[in-house]
Amino acid sequence: MSSVLVEVEDLNVRFITRESTAYAVNGVTFSVHPGEVLCILGESGSGKSVTLRALMRLLPSNKARISGNIRVDGQDVLALDSAGLSRLRGGSVSMIFQEPMTALDPVYTIGDQIVETIRRHKGGTKAAARARALELLELVKIPSAVTRLNNYPHELSGGLRQRAMIAMALSCGPRLLLADEPTTALDATVQIQVLILLRKLQREMGMATIFVTHDLGVASEIADRIAVMYAGRVVEEGPVADVLANPLHPYTKGLMASTVHGQDRDHDIDAIPGSPPDLRQLPLGCAFAPRCSQASGECLTAPPEPRYPSAGRMARCVRAGGKVHAYA
DSSP states (O other): OSOOSSSEEEEEEEEEEESHHHHEEEEEEEEEOOTTTEEEEEEETSSSSHHHHHHTSOOTTTTEEEEEEEHHHHHEGGGGOOOHHHBEEEEEEEEOOOHHHHHHHSSSOOHHHHHHHHHHOOOOOOHHHHHHHHHHHHHHHHHHHHHHHHHGGGGGGGHHHHHHHHHHHTTTTSEEEEEESSHHHHOOOHHHHHHHHHHHHHHHHHHHHEEEEEEEHHHHHHHHHEEEEETTTTEEEEEHHHHHHHHOOHHHHHHHHHHSTOOOOTOOOOOOOOEEEEEEOOSOOOOOGGGTOOOOOGGTTTTOOESSSSSOOOOOOOOOOOEEEEOO
16 A cells, blocks of 8 residues: 555544533544545444544534644645635545435535535536536436436435435545444445445545444444544554454453344343443543453553554553553
8 A cells, every 4th residue: 555645643632611521532543544444443422423523623613622633635634724624625535424314405406415516626617517416326326316416315215315425425536535324324235235335436436434333244344444442542453354353452352242243143142331431531541441351450540551462453451462552
């Protein structure tokens, strides 16, 4: 692979209100190469979607405080002014949101929304943009694409709306695609179709993709690498096959034991005991320690440093073995 497309270093996001401060993202560091798919995996509230929105600075500026370094396609995202952000969003970086019914504007047709996106970033005539919009709807396998151009979002099924969102996200040929649980609201059959389509388009267009999900099955289908998040930290990272075959962090092991994916039909599903920590009052040590059967006194004093037991693998656990990185 060529040079790094996305570099995130020591990313922190705080949500500040009069009453309290929520530590939503804590020291997250990762990189993504062109053409690579990184899947961020974890429970609800682990910081996955907040991390994704921070990459495009979509968090409310009056409440969210972002620190650290974010570089996308050579640009310092945190230093961009409003004009620079406008060029970045939809141009070199696009996003597919979780619920297309709220992401699409209900008072404009699908065609008008895609045309507006194309003309905003690429220019050209309305006729040329509409022709391109038709090509995109056909590319994402929407039947009767000519008719669908004139449909409003409420006239399409959930699966077709999601495909329309994908078409809009791809309309300007982004180098990076951000996908925030784009198949969660779909039934299982449509979910598989959309995943296959996304992977196919990603490979054909050579896009880097950051895919957020809580579903191990989805991660195994679409990812090249996995970053597992818990309480705002990346607690494990590595190639998808390695992480799923040999999880190093107790939280990753718990996620795998608590899903039906890859389990025998007569196997009991093991739930992770307890609840995720309150992000307003994170524990002094490892955030997973109160739920971990292997926790010791060492786990309670300070957040564990990243350990690198083998090439390409990282885990924030004192039992993971390997070299310790001084940077937390």
